[in-house]
Amino acid sequence: MAPVTGLRIGEVTLELPIQLSPLASITTPAFRLLCEAQGCGLTWTEMVSVPGLVRRHPKIAALVRPSQPGRPFAVQLVGSRPEEMETAAAMVAAAGAELIDLNMGCPVKKVAKTGGGVALMRQPDLAEELVRAAREGAARGAALSSSQGAPSRQVGITVKMRLGWDKDSQNAPELAARLVASGAVAVTVHGRTRAQGFTGSVDLPGIRRVVEAVGRLVPVFGNGDVRDGPSYQRMRAETGCHGVMVGRAALGNPWVFAALAAAERGEAAPRPPSPEERIAIMRRHLELALKEDPEPVVAREIRKHLIWYSRGLARASEFRRLLQTVSTIAQVSAAVDGLALRSPGEQGARPT
Numbered sequence: 001m002a003p004v005t006g007l008r009i010g011e012v013t014l015e016l017p018i019q020l021s022p023l024a025s026i027t028t029p030a031f032r033l034l035c036e037a038q039g040c041g042l043t044w045t046e047m048v049s050v051p052g053l054v055r056r057h058p059k060i061a062a063l064v065r066p067s068q069p070g071r072p073f074a075v076q077l078v079g080s081r082p083e084e085m086e087t088a089a090a091m092v093a094a095a096g097a098e099l100i101d102l103n104m105g106c107p108v109k110k111v112a113k114t115g116g117g118v119a120l121m122r123q124p125d126l127a128e129e130l131v132r133a134a135r136e137g138a139a140r141g142a143a144l145s146s147s148q149g150a151p152s153r154q155v156g157i158t159v160k161m162r163l164g165w166d167k168d169s170q171n172a173p174e175l176a177a178r179l180v181a182s183g184a185v186a187v188t189v190h191g192r193t194r195a196q197g198f199t200g201s202v203d204l205p206g207i208r209r210v211v212e213a214v215g216r217l218v219p220v221f222g223n224g225d226v227r228d229g230p231s232y233q234r235m236r237a238e239t240g241c242h243g244v245m246v247g248r249a250a251l252g253n254p255w256v257f258a259a260l261a262a263a264e265r266g267e268a269a270p271r272p273p274s275p276e277e278r279i280a281i282m283r284r285h286l287e288l289a290l291k292e293d294p295e296p297v298v299a300r301e302i303r304k305h306l307i308w309y310s311r312g313l314a315r316a317s318e319f320r321r322l323l324q325t326v327s328t329i330a331q332v333s334a335a336v337d338g339l340a341l342r343s344p345g346e347q348g349a350r351p352t
Contacts, residue, residue: 007242009042009219010156010185012072012098016041017243018232018260019188019221020250022076022101022160023047025301030288032067034281035254039261041243042072047103050079050088050116064095065292076160078103080115082129086137093141093155100138102130102184104161104175107194118162118194124175131157131182156185160223160245163206166195170206173213180214187214188221188245198248201225207239221245227256229263252308254281275313279340282309286332295329302332310339 007017020027020035022044032043045063052060066073075097079085089100104127106117113119120127138155146152159179164170176187189210191202202224211220222241226232227249235244249256258270273281285305289298303323310316322335 007041007219009099009158011154012042012074012156014041014072014243016261016264017219017221018042018257018264019243019245020044020257021223021245021247022103023247026251026305028289028301029065029067029292030285031254031305033288034285035250035257036067036071038254038257040246040254040257042074042099043067044074044076044101047076047078047106048088048092050077050081050084053077053091054084054087064092064097066096072099073097074099074101076101076103077134078106078111078116080120080126080130082126082133085130086133086140089134089137089155089157090141090144091137093138094144095141096145096150097138097141097155098153099156099158100134101158101160101188102127102134104159105188105190107162107197112194118165121161121171121175121194122165122169124171124178127159127175128178128182131159131179131184135183157183158186158188159184160188160190162190163193163203166193169193172206173209176210176214176220180218184218186219186221188223191222191224202235204235204238207235207241211240215240215242219243223247226260229259229269232260232263252305252311278309278313279336282306282336282339285309286329286336290329296327299327299329299332306332306336313339315339 007014016039018041020040020043024047027044027046035043048063049060064075073096075092077088077100092100103117104120111117134157142153142155161172163172172189189207191207207222219242221243222235222239223245226235226244226246232244255273262269286302289302306323307320310319319339326332326335
């Protein structure tokens with residue numbers, strides 16, 4: 001596997017071909033920044049509801065935030081109405097987004113029943129129309145921001161999909177080809193069907209078929225079951241994909257990107273994080289989150305991250321129970337301090 005350097009998605013160049021998946025209520029700017037610090041080449045906002053955005057719902061609009069200056073600003077949109085998609089794409093492009101991903105892979109019922117997410121794989125004509133609408137809206141939004149003094153740019157439209165609805169309708173290669181012909185500049189494919197959800201093993205030959213269909217035209221990213229250097233190398237070698245996207249393996253584990261970066265460069269795997277490093281990243285995440293959101297929001301939303309970070313530490317179960325009772329930043333900080341006071345010699349770190 002030859003290392004990839006300077007992979008381009010539209011006008012964006014990735015230092016490493018490794019992405020963090022858009023994850024609802026998880027990929028906030030704070031978490032994205034922590035993953036970028038470990039070597040992640042591209043991070044995405046949380047999944048942004050197109051209907052909520054065009055109606056200017058404050059909580060939805062607040063999701064359209066970059067992680068930090070100097071990093072690519074990439075936003076994922078989920079919707080099923082072309083006119084709304086065009087408006088939403090214009091809004092996020094005007095806000096500075098350099099890449100816009102269209103979610104055609106989310107298997108959650110409340111998303112699919114609206115016609116969005118993986119349901120779009122059953123409506124290829126509509127999926128094509130959404131890509132074209134997003135392109136038109138993004139061009140309009142980028143032109144608006146340029147007229148206000150921002151640098152001129154083209155916003156790339158990408159697509160994330162699954163292999164298909166079920167084992168009998170795996171149409172990812174055909175759909176990917178149609179969407180690239182409609183203007184998509186990259187495709188990410190999760191190697192499972194909607195019927196599988198997150199069960200079973202990822203289908204690497206299924207991802208390879210998408211690479212064979214469009215990989216000569218645009219980058220294709222493999223997604224699913226990449227959790228360490230060996231699984232990264234297997235994904236790249238057996239599918240021929242240009243890079244990977246990581247979701248669940250990053251929960252409480254931004255260090256996974258250091259392991260993948262090492263694998264990409266042909267270097268030895270880094271050592272697992274120590275208990276002290278786990279405690280330190282809890283505090284850093286809390287510090288970053290407080291720069292973004294009000295204390296009550298942070299106190300509520302950060303608990304799941306702290307629980308994930310604590311996996312593998314001694315007395316983590318006590319810590320998890322305590323976090324269920326906290327409601328203020330002071331209480332959250334005290335819980336982390338209490339965990340830090342325990343003897344490091346008693347604690348073991350989970351391998352990345």
